[in-house]
Amino acid sequence: MSILVSFFIGAPDGLLSHFLSGPLHDFYGWYCQVLEESPDEFSPAALHLLRQVINDGAIALERTSDFKSVDALLIDFYLMFTETLPDNHAHYLTYANDSWLSLYSYKAAIDIWKVGKELAVVELLNYMYTGRPLFRDSGVYPFFSGDGIVRLAYWTADETLAIAQALTDSTLSENESRLHNLASAANKAAEQQTGIIIVVA
Numbered sequence: 629m630s631i632l633v634s635f636f637i638g639a640p641d642g643l644l645s646h647f648l649s650g651p652l653h654d655f656y657g658w659y660c661q662v663l664e665e666s667p668d669e670f671s672p673a674a675l676h677l678l679r680q681v682i683n684d685g686a687i688a689l690e691r692t693s694d695f696k697s698v699d700a701l702l703i704d705f706y707l708m709f710t711e712t713l714p715d716n717h718a719h720y721l722t723y724a725n726d727s728w729l730s731l732y733s734y735k736a737a738i739d740i741w742k743v744g745k746e747l748a749v750v751e752l753l754n755y756m757y758t759g760r761p762l763f764r765d766s767g768v769y770p771f772f773s774g775d776g777i778v779r780l781a782y783w784t785a786d787e788t789l790a791i792a793q794a795l796t797d798s799t800l801s802e803n804e805s806r807l808h809n810l811a812s813a814a815n816k817a818a819e820q821q822t823g824i825i826i827v828v829a
Contacts (some may be wrong), residue, residue: 631731631777633756634827635724635813642760642782642823644686650719652682655709662708674701675680683812699761699772702780706827711714724813724824729806731756731828737806741798749794753810756826781826785817792818 639646656678663670674697680688681701689698706721715718734756742750759771759779773779783791792814800807817824 630729631828633731634728634818634829635736635817636640636721636825637724637817637820638782638823638825640785640822642784642787643702643780643825644689646719646825647702648681648686650705651713651717652678655705656682658709658712659704670704671697673697674704677701684730694770695761695764695769699759699780700774701803702762703774703778706780706825707829709779715780721825724816725809727809729809733806734810740801741804741807745794745798746790749790752783752787752791755783756828759828760826778829781828782823783814783817783825785821785825786812788822788824789818 639649656675659670659678661677663672663675673694673739677688677692677694677697678701680692692698710719710721738750738753742753755766758766758781759767759773760781761769761771771779792811795807795811795814798804798807800811813824
């Protein structure tokens with residue numbers, strides 16, 4: 629089974645403000661229901677954290693040391709809860725590019741393309757493989773993926789613009805052609821002066 633990567637329109641800061649501006653009270657009600665129905669698949673600690681976020685905002689995510697619950701909460705929001713929203717809802721995820729390609733395909737193309745390219749841009753692309761957590765150094769406390777596959781990452785508006793420019797300025801070889809999808813996603817978000825949310829699943 630392939631591990632697929634998708635790119636969605638995020639917020640200028642990437643992920644944080646997009647999440648915080650979401651329908652968190654509805655998310656809380658949904659979480660209570662699924663936790664009751666499937667207690668082995670969802671986290672009471674994540675639900676408690678969500679209540680703190682509703683009450684206190686970003687500071688609840690910034691101050692907690694329960695990184696596992698933070699990442700589980702975000703995965704449940706973006707991979708499960710948003711799927712229950714109507715298509716016209718503001719937080720129904722909008723594709724930056726609607727092509728899903730395998731993580732392996734992107735990695736193979738990036739490994740060729742990155743030779744001689746700016747290290748900062750290459751490091752941004754690496755978040756597709758590792759995930760990118762909020763409020764912590766991913767090199768020290770990496771994104772927690774419960775199954776080793778599903779992860780989230782993001783690029784801010786400035787980072788997305790840098791990626792778009794780097795890919796647009798490149799002549800992509802046949803072996804790098806898969807990066808056209810990534811370039812298309814980055815350009816679409818850059819035109820909107822916003823960031824990208826990356827879902828790997």
